[in-house]
Amino acid sequence: MDIKADKVLDCKGLSCPLPVLKTKKAIEELKSGQILEMIATDPGSKNDMEAWANRTGNPIVGTKEEGGAYVFFIKKS
Numbered sequence: 001m002d003i004k005a006d007k008v009l010d011c012k013g014l015s016c017p018l019p020v021l022k023t024k025k026a027i028e029e030l031k032s033g034q035i036l037e038m039i040a041t042d043p044g045s046k047n048d049m050e051a052w053a054n055r056t057g058n059p060i061v062g063t064k065e066e067g068g069a070y071v072f073f074i075k076k077s
Contacts, residue, residue: 003037009039010039011023011041014041020052023038023074031076034075042070046070056077058077
C-alpha cells in the first residue's frame with residue numbers, strides 16, 4: 001500500500017479516547033480530500049477509528065499494522 005499522507009499524526013503510547021480526539025483535531029486542519037496518516041499502538045484504536053470514521057463521514061482509505069503499531073489513512077470529506 002502506497003498512500004501519500006498530507007499530514008502524519010503520531011498517537012503511539014496513547015490510549016482511548018486520546019487518539020480519536022487528536023485525530024479529530026488534526027483532520028479539522030486539513031482541506032477536503034487530503035489524507036491524514038494516524039499511527040497508534042492502542043489495540044482498541046481499530047474499533048474506535050472505524051466508529052469515528054463512520055460517524056463523521058471521513059473514510060478510512062487504508063490501514064496497516066507494522067511493528068506493533070496500527071496505521072490509519074483517513075481522507076477528509
